[in-house]
Amino acid sequence: MHGKTLEDPWTFVYRKLQEKEIISRTKIQEVDDSFFEKFGSILKQASQKAALEESTPLAPLKEAEEQDGEQKVEQDSKSILRDSDSGNETLLDTDSEPEEHDKIDRYVEAVGWNVDELYLEVLYEILHNVGGCDVGCEVGQLAMLSYIQEAFKIANDKHTELLTQAEAKEPPELMLNVEVVEAKDLVPKDPNGLSDPFVTIYLMSNPSHRYNTSVKSGTLNPSWEEHFSLPMPGSVQEDSLVLEVWDFDPAETVKEKMTKIFEVKGVKGLRKLMKEIAITASTGKHDNELIGTSNIPLKSIPAGGMNMWYSLSKKSKLRRQGVVKVRLNFSSEKNSQVAAQEHRHLLRIILLHELENSKVAPYWWCGNYSAAAEAILTQHVAQSGLSATDNCLAQWAVYCAVTTDHPLSFALFNILLDKITKPLQSGLINEEDVKLFWDGARKLLPTCYSHIRKLRKKTAGDKTVMKTLKEVLKILYKLSVLDAPESLDLFPVNLYGWLRDDKEKLTIHMVLEQAVIQGASDWFVHILDNNECKDNTEDTRLQHLIRVIQLVRSDLQRAVEYYDRVFVEVMGFPYSKALYGLYESKLASLVESEVVDVCKSLKRLRYSEGSTTTLAGGINGETGLGASAVGSEPLTMGTTLFELYLTLQRFLTLGQGLNETDWQSYAISKFHAWFFGGVAQWLDIAAYKALTRIEKAVDLDTLAPVDTNVKYSSSGVDTLAIFYQIKIFWQQLAWPDVEGCYTFVAKIIDDICRCCVFYSDKMASRVDNVGLVTNVFEERFEVTTDWCVAINNIDYVRQSLTPFVHELGMEEIIQKMCEARSPVEAQRCKETLQNVIANAIDTVRNKIVDLLEIMVRKMMPSITRFLMEGAELLHQDCSSMDRVMRYLEANLDTLYQHLNNENFSRTLEIVWEQLGEVLYELIQANLEHRRAKITRYIDPRRLSKSAAASLDAKRRPPSFFSNLHECLKIMIRSFRQDNKDTYSSETLKRVEYLLKLHGMETRELIHQFHLERWQEQQTIQEPKMGMLTVRAQFVDDILKIEIMNARNLTPADSNGLCDSYVRVALLPEDSFANVQKPKTQTHNKNLFPLYDEIFQIPLSPEQRRLTDGLIHLVVKDKDMFSVSNTFVGEAYLHFSEVPDTPAPISSLPQQLLPLSRPTSIDGEAIKALETRQGDRQARDFVKKQRAKFPSTKQFFSLG
Structure with missing residues (x-):
């Protein structure tokens, strides 16, 4: 009871949730009157029920x-x-x-016109009964006479007359027929342990009249099968038949008997041989030796004869001497043909009489006569001398004639x-x-x-x-x-x-x-x-066909379950297969024309899209669906057509089991082709109704998760339910033709993919205006759970595509295509389907990305506004940065809680990508006065006064960019999932670099330019200005540098030579202002000068520890008048490239530095410097660098 108390509240809640679910589903299904359920799960259940009913045999x-x-x-x-x-x-x-008068006629026919003669013969046989232990003895003569009179329907007077005649006739001359069949287990009489037996038979009343069988040499189990006829004595009751089995002893001399010494078996055999030799030697006689004898009283032999084993005995011997088998029966000397004909007539009369009196049911009488009838028939057989075969033939002839009635x-x-x-x-x-x-x-x-x-x-x-x-x-x-x-x-x-x-x-x-x-x-x-068709409507005609097939199938089921095995076992005849061959041809003739007519009568679905009317769906055409209502074309299709399809499918399956090797020869094996147009029409309707139901499902969706364990809402479930019902429908069809199968599956996949895209569009439209918050102070966008659920719904439907296609059996279809057509064609079909699926998945994934981008883009105005205010007041007022952080945190937290990991990560990528674009526009706007461009993200009226004023400024100070950079870094550190400072977005990387550059002071930018030049130097493969060879080292806080030589210098003089020297400077200049700038001696008229000079430059510890320090080496051509020197080229050596070692500098490896000169202002640092036209230092530096650009003219620079 306690457990029930705890469970009941949950049961109640679950029931309420179920009721809510049922109500929601009902509303969805009302759109199309449960179209998909009727053809999916409901049709499947009906088919299963029908299959169960078909498997139950009909009543007789x-x-x-x-x-x-x-x-x-x-x-x-x-x-x-x-x-x-x-x-x-x-x-x-x-x-x-048969009627009574028919029976009387048949008696007349059975007896014919010799009834008196036959009746007299039977009376005579009854009076002179033969046989002893027989049913005739038990019945008695009076009973037999009474029975025969009744059977022959003889009047008393006639009976008395005929009986008197029978009594006056002489007794019949009967014979005793004896067949000596075989003997077994005879006692051996010869020395070799065997005997040479033969049989002697005679009547005890006439012992002189003996009959002998042949001798069977050397056996104790002889077989004779020999026949004898002995005349019957006058007194049958007291006489007996005597059987004697003898061992034949041939006439042999003593010498001949001695040759058998080696055939002797045992001591007893040797004793017998010695006895025979002694008798032969003394008397010369060769007497046969009696093995055993048996007496058979004649009164024990029944009238119908018998087949019996009898034991052999011998006087003075207690043990049985063996057994002998004989067949005994009585016979007369009557003509066999006459006797057989009489017996057939008698048998027919008695049988009809027995059937009339017993009232036995048809097919029940199995040869059991009454005792009197049995006795009469037995006596007639015995006294007529009929053999067992004659008797059986007579019975066969009579029974076959009578069984027709x-x-x-x-x-x-x-x-x-x-x-x-x-x-x-x-x-x-x-x-x-x-x-x-x-x-x-x-x-x-x-x-x-x-x-x-x-x-x-x-x-x-x-x-x-x-x-x-x-x-x-x-x-x-x-x-x-x-x-x-x-x-x-x-x-x-x-x-x-x-x-x-x-x-x-x-x-x-x-x-x-x-x-x-x-x-x-x-x-x-x-x-x-x-089972006539009640009316002429299509649905009724189809139902009639289903009923006919079910009845036929039931008959076949009965044949398979009960009769087929018997037919095969006994006759080797495939009963069920023969039935199926007839039924399938008749059903094909009956059903095909009807189905084809129904499918032809189905109209293609039309829908209105603007002013154009277009066919929806279609196997061989493009499909587009308009939002307008469908006109007068029928959008409904009854399930009866496909119930018929499934019924035929089950019928064919039965035939495939009955004829596994040749079932394709059946006319009904191609039944699916009759339904091609109907299936195509259904898919057209299904495609349209799917979109209609999806649209309704999105409208009814509250965008609340259907369960606490999932993150998608009802419309996602409803959309997948459509797919599921379509899949059930297709699986039930089990379309056998691989080409048609591919055609339909390709259309289903295409329609499902279109449904996914359609659902994505509808879901996006559903949340387009959700999340806007407006008050007197501001207008901003806030991410709601509706957006998250919408995204999850689209992703949930997208993820279902691949398993759905797998469950449609695409791989199996492609494999069959490979077997039926060719691997190349199958692969092409596979690639086509895979492309359709991949395109749909990519399209839906892009829809998700688009929706995420739309959502993030709605967030950008607020983020931009907060960022601009933060950049203006970062170190004066922290609340502006707090606002952007709170805004981002609130929205991202909502996304994190309700999106899956993949979509949340994707959202963050989009956030940083769009943030990078916004910041880039901010940078450019504040550098180049692009007010119009930045205002697409924000409304200037919503900015603070200082931030709004910045939109009109031509250039912002470095602090603005520095603050903006700091804001970005704070955001990145706060919201990066991996807690790294790297940027996945290329735009964000570039923006971060630009903010870093524009946030630098001019001196920092100048040094950044030199660093960029040093990085550019690392990429030079073929130096065109020549090479400079140096050695450099740090020894404590002293920089030693050896200028060794230069190679292939660019000629600077008109004579094609160069008067070069090398100037050494350390960068950045403001950090090394107090450090000397040594230079080498000038080497005149030489493009390969050997300087070989070493300079020592003392540094402070702070200067030595600079991480981005550079050694700037400038090669110049000295003018003869010392007014100006020509710039030849420059090279850089980073402090990180200079080893810190006390070893002699001569032991260090040489460093070959390519000489180069700046060629353009494409570098980010030089561009940033160019924007600072109001900064003299920046302006002069840019001018100096421009002077180094290559030109046909000479570039000069003050020494």
């Missing part, structure tokens, strides 16, 4: 006339033709029993076939009986095939149904392996009106296939007849 077909049994097949050809003259209708759709159990026919097949294949049956057999088969087959055609009337999976089907198929299989006579027409047209006339001899397998197909065809017609 119910008909008013249907009963438990199978339909009857009339034997009368006229009746059959009347019921099936079309050849396409189901044979005799009623299973009703009253269906018997199919298992009964299988049992008979098992008994008849071997004699048929062995050729043991005469031609007449073979014809009789196939006549019966011809009558039985229509019932078998009819059962197969009518399988749908049965309950699928029922044990009885499955057992019956298996029995039917076994009958067909067993008949199919037998060779029917060439002249036999096994499938007459009058019995098989539904068979196709292929002008070829039909086989059982061929007719089985046609029966299966005909049954399916009838079922298909039944489906159409019982």
Whole structure:
């Protein structure tokens, strides 16, 4: 209970949030009536439900006339033709029993006109019953007579008359038929441990009349299979049949017996051999030796005969001497053909009587007669001398004829076939009986095939149904392996009106296939007849097609689950595959034209953009979407068309499983092509509706995060939900054609990319006017969470593009393209799609950058104003700098809290980039009086008086720039994420350098110029003014410099030579004002002078520690009148390049310095100096440097 108390408040809050979410989503979906959900998740759920329903087999077909049994097949050809003259209708759709008068007619037909003779014969056999332990003994003679009178429907007077005649006839002359089959486990009688057995049989009442089998040499398990007929004695009850098994002993001499010494087996065998030799030697006799004997009372042999093992015994021997197997039965000397014909008539009469009395259901009777009937039939078989094969053939012929009127159990026919097949294949049956057999088969087959055609009337999976089907198929299989006579027409047209006339001899397998197909065809017609289309609207027609396919699919599902295995196991026939082949062709014919018509009727979506009406979307054209409302063109599309698509897709999947190797030959395998126009239309509509929903989602967006754990709002989620539903729709289509697949995926990707760009634009417009704060003192922009969420939303949608494309299966499509077409073409398609995606991602990323730039640009006026006031009053009033810092800190903190790291870093880069641009404009404005340019960032009316006045000044003092530089450094240190002083923005780097320059005093700028000249010297690869060789070193606070020589000096005199010397100075000049400036001796008329002079210049410790100290070496040409000297070139040596060592200077390496002269005023330092026209020092220095510029004239400088 305690846990529940804690949980309930959270459950309540969660429910409220869910309600809010549902309300929001509902508003979005109202824009397009849940267009995307209908075709995405809702359609998927419906498809899954339909697939589940399709997998459930249908109930059996119910008909008013249907009963438990199978339909009857009339034997009368006229009746059959009347019921099936079309050849396409189901044979005799009623299973009703034959009428009573029909039954009476069939009795007459069964008996014929020799009923009295047959009845008299049966009475005679009952009176002279044979066999002892038989069912006839149990029934009794009176019961048998009563039964036969009832079965033959004989009047009492007639019965008495015929019975009297039977009693007056002589007893029958019967024979006892004996077949000696084999013996086992005989006792050995020969020395080699074996015997040479043979059998002697005789009746005990007549021992002189003996019958012997052949001798089987050297075996204890002989096999004879030899037949004997013994005349029956008068007294069957007291007589017996005697079986004796002997060991044959051939006539051999003593010498011949001695040769068998090596064949002796054991001591007992040796003893037997010695005994035989002794008897032969003494008497010369060769008597056979009895192995064992067995007595069989004749009264124990039943009338139907028996097959039995009997034990062999011998007097004085307790142990069994072996066993012998014999077959025994009675027979008469009656003509076999007559006897077989009589038995068939009798069997038919008794069977019809049994069926009438038992009221057994169709297909249930399996050969079980009543006791009286069984006894009568057994006696007739025995006394007629019919063999087991004769009896089975008679049963086969009668049962096949009767089953057309009253269906018997199919298992009964299988049992008979098992008994008849071997004699048929062995050729043991005469031609007449073979014809009789196939006549019966011809009558039985229509019932078998009819059962197969009518399988749908049965309950699928029922044990009885499955057992019956298996029995039917076994009958067909067993008949199919037998060779029917060439002249036999096994499938007459009058019995098989539904068979196709292929002008070829039909086989059982061929007719089985046609029966299966005909049954399916009838079922298909039944489906159409019982599921008519109610009206002619497109949606209703499509729903009708879906229902038909579902019903067909259900029938196939039933076939796969229950029947297919039985057909394959027994007949090797792919039942489900055959059904599918028929159904798919009929469905293709039914569905294709309808779908194509519906897709053609779909109109291309049109929208208004200004005065132009344009097609929206399209597979092969450009797509543009206007903001105006769509006109009268339909923007709705029902899901029924795609429900039909998915239904066909599932149907084809079933076919692929049934025919894995050749399913592409099916007409329905190309069903997707029928829907091409419909899919294209849907994508057009989806593209338009996506933009419409996005626009609505942005309008409804409160720009509040949907959850505390994320930084994006509802419109981002809504936009991705659109993409998700489109993806579900596409995945359900599973478009099989790789080229069409590529076409559609390319369009989906293009549309999604356009949606992302559209969403970015709408999101940017949504926040364009957010964040402006206006009061009487100022107007400024403040970054709000709305801006951050808008940026996050765009980025969230951008990040979804790549995984979305992956989930569309682009890689799989490209792989299939490679297999179907060529790797080159597949790669080209891949690159095309990748370019579309990359361009969209770049475009959206640029949209984010643009939005960030817009946001930062809105911040710049306030930052510029604060910076200008800070530059004016930095050391007088700290509040101005505090204001800019607070402003930046507040806005950047909002960005940091709500943007992701990448976008926040990007924002900082933009801040510094735009700040650099603003500062650059400030610098230029204060250097060149660019009032118009700087006012684009700020309103002069919003500045302080001193800051506003600065806009009109032509030039600001160095302190202004120095203060501005200090402000910048404070900002950088405060807001750089990496806490470094380096600048990622090139503009900011340049601005910082300019601020540093313009913030310098003139003397500092002059030294900066010399530093720039020294840096320029480092880049000279081929000196044109010559080279100067020097050595220099620091020894404590003394600078030693050796001027060694110069090379390739530029001629300064008209004679092409030069009178050169070198002046040495230390820079900056104000730091070394008290230091001497030594110079070398003049070397006249020499372009390669050797100076070889060493100078020592003492320095103060402070001078020695200067980090940017320079040694300035100037080479000049001395004029002969000493009025002016010509500047030849100059070189610099930085203090950092001078080693600090006490070693002799001669041991130091020489330093070759290229001579050069300034060539322009492109350097930043000289430009800064030029701006200081009011500063004499700067003006004079610039003038002096200009004098050094190269010219065709001589440049002079005072020494």
